[in-house]
Amino acid sequence: MKIIALAATSSSKSINKQLVTYAANLVEGATVEVIDINDYELPLFSEDREAKLGKPELAQAFFDKLGSGDAIMISYAEHNGSYTAAFKNLFDWTSRINMKVYQNKKMILLASSPGPGGAQSVLASASNSAPYFDGDVKGTFSLPSFYDNFDMQAGKINDDELATALYKTVNQLNQ
Template identity: 65%
Template sequence: MKVLAFAASSSKQSINKQLIQASSQYLTDAEVEIIDINDYEMPLFSVDREAELGQPEQAQAFFKKIGDADAVIIAFAEHNGSYTAAYKNLFDWTSRIDQKVFQNKPMVMLATSPGPGGAQNVLAAAANSAPYFAGDVKAHLSIPSFYDNCDPQTGAVTNPELLDQLKSALAQLK
């Protein structure tokens, strides 16, 4: 099984990137490709820019990455209760290629934050909207208080209960 994994954050110090990296070790029967959405940076989406630029190469490449995968894992960072601007822009451009951005792939959606909310707002929005974009969400999990429940150096979940939940969520991809 080929799994595409990424954090919906452009931050180089993203704790969601750390969570993705640490989570991938539990997919022992899979080939996991972790991508950085910074590699798909584009101008801010607008219909005017779309008319001028067409479908940028980066959006096409991102759509192809999803299409080539058997499953997708996303860890969402939360900015002001919603998606990061970097992820939303990438998603907006890609959805203009095909509204079925997730191409019926099984998905696990994760989120973490430094605080007790665990980025639950963005995670709920992502999980609830995914079916409209042909996402087959098998599981979603919020990891609250990252620095209390994870190793701040590696992103590994250290809270035994949350680790069991993470492993259970990832097992849903099989």
């Protein structure tokens, strides 16, 4: 199984990129390709820009990249209770190429934040909307208080209960 993994943020110091990289590599028997949405940066979406630009090559490339795997794993950063502007913009452009952005791929959705909420608002939104965009969500996981629960030196969750829960969640891709 090939997993396409990404953090839904443009931050170069993303805690969600650390989480998704760790989590994707926990899936037994999987190969992992971690992508960076900064490689697909596009102008702010609007119908006027779409009329002028058409379907940007980078949006098509992102769509194709998602389609190149057997499964998709995304870890969401939360900005004011919602998606980051960078991810939402890329998603909007990609959905204009094909509304089935996730191409019936199995998905694991994750989220983390420095605070105790663990970005659960954006995770709930992403989980609820993914099926409308042809995503087959197999599991979700929220890591609260990232800096307390993730050992950045070792690159893994340091709380045994949370680590076990994440392992069980991501390995639902094998079922």
